[in-house]
Amino acid sequence: MGTEHRPSATYHVYRGPDRAHALEFLRGTPVMEPHVYVIVETPQGNLGRDLIYVFEESDGRPVEFGARTRLENPASSDTHCAWCGFYVVPFAVPREAAAASTLSVYLTMDEAREKGHGLRCHHCALLQCVFCADFAASGDGGTEPHCRACGRMLKELVKVRGS
Ligand SMILES: [Zn+2]
Ligand SMILES: [Zn+2]
Known part of the structure; x- marks a missing residue:
């Protein structure tokens, strides 16, 4: 549906047919930076993903940790994990x-x-x-x-x- 840049965060908002599809989509959509949120709106409620979790958008309750997949080539960085490329919170x-x-x-x-x-x-x-x-x-x-x-x-x- 679109991307919304707010001062404190960026939201990528999608619409899905149901929770199962939303969950499947979010599992395959890594969020590797802080202050970035992927939201999937469905008739059965909205799910989101941030740097750490897949969560219920209504109350923020965690559903599961967001899956982190291994990079093909580990990359040394001062700010991001060498193996998955996700931002490491100091x-x-x-x-x-x-x-x-x-x-x-x-x-x-x-x-x-x-x-x-x-x-x-x-x-x-x-x-x-x-x-x-x-x-x-x-x-x-x-x-x-x-x-x-x-x-x-x-x-x-x-x-x-x-x-
Ligand atoms: Zn070592
Ligand atoms: Zn990692």
């Missing part, structure tokens, strides 16, 4: 903690997925989103993300300074 250090000289922040992988964060490999410098980081079981029953390129463990979230 991790902002909370203001009240920013004054501390050392800081450890622990996020679960679920939290990192919900926010679209990523990890950077210290060895090969590749940025990779948490959806693309490989997970291998560690000794304590948890999982640790590993670099897809070199297999080393990824520990550092991508941070923004001075926020």
Whole structure:
């Protein structure tokens, strides 16, 4: 139906016959940049997709994570995942903690997925989103993300300074 540019976001709006078609369309329409929304209007309600989720447009409730497919050729970037090309949302250090000289922040992988964060490999410098980081079981029953390129463990979230 059209594309609407608003100051804060861009909306691509389509019309579909029903929810099943809308969902199928959205699964095959990756949104790789922040502040971009694909909306499909149907007589059974509207579905949308953003950088992270396929969601119900009426209340924003997530339906599922938006599928991320692998690029044919991984591309090194400071802002986007090398493997899927999706924008990696920088991790902002909370203001009240920013004054501390050392800081450890622990996020679960679920939290990192919900926010679209990523990890950077210290060895090969590749940025990779948490959806693309490989997970291998560690000794304590948890999982640790590993670099897809070199297999080393990824520990550092991508941070923004001075926020
Ligand atoms: Zn990725
Ligand atoms: Zn690596």
